[in-house]
Amino acid sequence: MKPFRAILASSLIVTSSALLVLPLQFKPTPARLANDRQEAIMNPGIQLPTKEGQDGPPSSGPPNGDVILSDVIGSQRSINVFAGFTRDISSVSSRLDSAGLNTTVLAPTNSALSALPRKPWEDPEDYAKLGAEAYSGKDGEDRAHRNLRRFTEAHVVFASPWKEGEKAERMGGGELWWESKDGKTLIQPGNVEVERVASKVANGEVWVLKDVLNYAS
Numbered sequence: 001m002k003p004f005r006a007i008l009a010s011s012l013i014v015t016s017s018a019l020l021v022l023p024l025q026f027k028p029t030p031a032r033l034a035n036d037r038q039e040a041i042m043n044p045g046i047q048l049p050t051k052e053g054q055d056g057p058p059s060s061g062p063p064n065g066d067v068i069l070s071d072v073i074g075s076q077r078s079i080n081v082f083a084g085f086t087r088d089i090s091s092v093s094s095r096l097d098s099a100g101l102n103t104t105v106l107a108p109t110n111s112a113l114s115a116l117p118r119k120p121w122e123d124p125e126d127y128a129k130l131g132a133e134a135y136s137g138k139d140g141e142d143r144a145h146r147n148l149r150r151f152t153e154a155h156v157v158f159a160s161p162w163k164e165g166e167k168a169e170r171m172g173g174g175e176l177w178w179e180s181k182d183g184k185t186l187i188q189p190g191n192v193e194v195e196r197v198a199s200k201v202a203n204g205e206v207w208v209l210k211d212v213l214n215y216a217s
Contacts, residue, residue, distance in 0.1 A: 069096035069103060072199040072206065079107040079198070079208055085120070085152045091171065092152050096203075102160040103204040104168070106176075106187060108212045109195070116212065121148040154215035160204035172215065190214055 121144040126134040153172035185194040
């Protein structure tokens, strides 16, 4: 099967366990390697503990007004696979690069992605219709890219700050909200637990999820 080379190049810096979610034949471009080297030296910041009685997920502190989401999305090692997706999907990358569009990024951890029964760009219906070569050739690469776009956009919310119980539209369609229950912050529908807020910047926040959201069309 011809490799889907245009996607996930930046994600090759992940740990060996996270590599389970990536095809080994992908090769990063020189531009992507330069970008990753720059990101690698960024200080991800110290995560502050949650204060007793604090609303919402564990926070990284007050927002940084000097940077935007596209500056920080790749600075957290635990979500750098998903961060690579956001850079490769133009609809998402342009959103995160827009200072005037507030956004909450719900980023699954590398381990959550590696635990998926299939790759984020795979769809059982494609295999059912086209067989093992569903992602071969130019048509296959386009098909995989559309699937990855669907997956990534399902984890981008058009709201920040995002209040508890507030239903917010996500880029991939449909509405999400979050609630606090038994000391946990859960994204609904689906009861997907938020591990922490990794970044707060001028145009939004990056929340780290312990699982993936439902991204079926």
